[in-house]
Amino acid sequence: MTRPTSRDVASAAGVSQATVSLVLGDKWQGRVSVRTADLVREAAGRLGYRPNLAARNLRLGSTRTALLVVPALTNEFFARVYTGAARIAAEHGFGVVLYPSPDGTGPARDPFASARAALDGVIASSMAADALEALGGDGLPLVMLDSDPAAGPAAAHVNLAVADGMRQVAEHLLPLGHRRFLHLASAVDSWTFETRAEALAALLGPHAELRTVRAPLTVDGARRAMEGALAAPGPRPTAVVCDDDILAAGACKAARRLGLRVPEDLSVTGFDDLALATAVEPELTTVRLPAERVGEQGMAALLAVLEGTPWTAPELPVELVVRGSSGPAPGR
Incomplete structure (x- = not known):
């Protein structure tokens, strides 16, 4: 028709x-x-x-609308990123459309007939640049959040100091006597999780044993992966470092099912400091990520790009929050 x-x-x-x-x-x-x-x-x-949006935008020159692409709506982190971005956007008369990519971190689809016709720019959180080609290619300003800073064709990057977060975790656990570590890693293939894994391996290096097990970003998926890891032959780990609070909740659940106490028998740490971190018992030791600040910086970066102003900023600092899920290694 x-x-x-x-x-x-x-x-x-x-x-x-x-x-x-x-x-x-x-x-x-x-x-x-x-x-x-x-x-x-x-x-x-x-x-x-x-x-015809394209014709209208040609006349007006701007839609004053940004698209925020996230891998999923079910993760609280991305909701906080949106809150921060929308706050800065509103202060400048912009709107932010939140778009969960149907294939997670895989190639995103254009939610409009033409993203270039409907938008002024794209902000993408925890996505790869090549997954966003359908959203306007190199003709639409792109700001990448929590993503590979070397990847193109992004006009600006906003990143968290996730490697430093892993440093803080290691420097918390090693003095407590932990020498056998399990990294419960996210099965999602993304720069931010790769960076965490590389940082942890480098930090523990000669000081401790490190084994890695991957799990989907669900409590049940993490529980199953953790139960398998704890039942494996050989000495049991004394500390589990998780890529995410959701994985940490699954790890704690697995420990309880196997009759292990957290932290007396097994210390568990998370990453993000979601609301979940204080909903579990014991409460999680975790790395707090300033998600709203990420969104604020992302929108500020896009506004700068649209104005033709160069935008650079250091990594946003993260903070280890020590709670009840971590303690001295067993027998210390």
């Missing part, structure tokens, strides 16, 4: 295309009668007409 045009609307309403443009552009007051405006709107609705 052919998409209706403004000419079709004009014909159906018995008016000129210029009148259709005035009415649907909400500029008819004082130029067109109320009756004529009603006729145009009725004809447009009946025909299913939608204005």
Whole structure:
């Protein structure tokens, strides 16, 4: 079926295309009668007409709308990122559309007929640059959050000091006597998790044994992976370092099912400091990530890019929050 045009609307309403443009552009007051405006709107609705966004944006030069792409809506971290981005956007008369990529961190699909026609720019959290090619290619300003700083074609990057977060975890656990570590790693293939794994391995290096087990980012998935790891032959780990609080909750659940006490028999640490971290018992020792600040910086970076201003900023600092899930190694 052919998409209706403004000419079709004009014909159906018995008016000129210029009148259709005035009415649907909400500029008819004082130029067109109320009756004529009603006729145009009725004809447009009946025909299913939608204005050509590309043509409109060519005239206006801006939509004052940014798209925030996230891998999922079920993770609290991304909700906080959106809150921060929307706050800064509102201060500058912008809107932010939140778009959970249907394939997670995989290639994102264009949620509009043409992202370039509907948006001023894209902010992507924890995604790879090549997963965003459908959202305007190199013609739409792109700001990457918590992503590989060497990846192109992003106009700006906002990153967390996740490697330093792992440093803080290691420097907390090693003095407590832990020498057998299990890294409960996210099965999601992304830069931020790779960075955490590399940092932990480098930090523990000659000081301790490190084994890695991957798990999906769900409590049950983490529990199953952890139960298998704890039942494996050989000395049991004394500390489990998790890529995420959700994984840490699953690790604690597995420990309880196997009759192990946290932290007396097994210390567990998380990453993110989600609301979940204080909902479990014992409460999680975890690395607090300033998610709202990430969103604020991401929107500020996009605004700077749109104004033609170079934007650079250091990594956002993270903080280890010590709670009840970590303690001295058993037998110390």
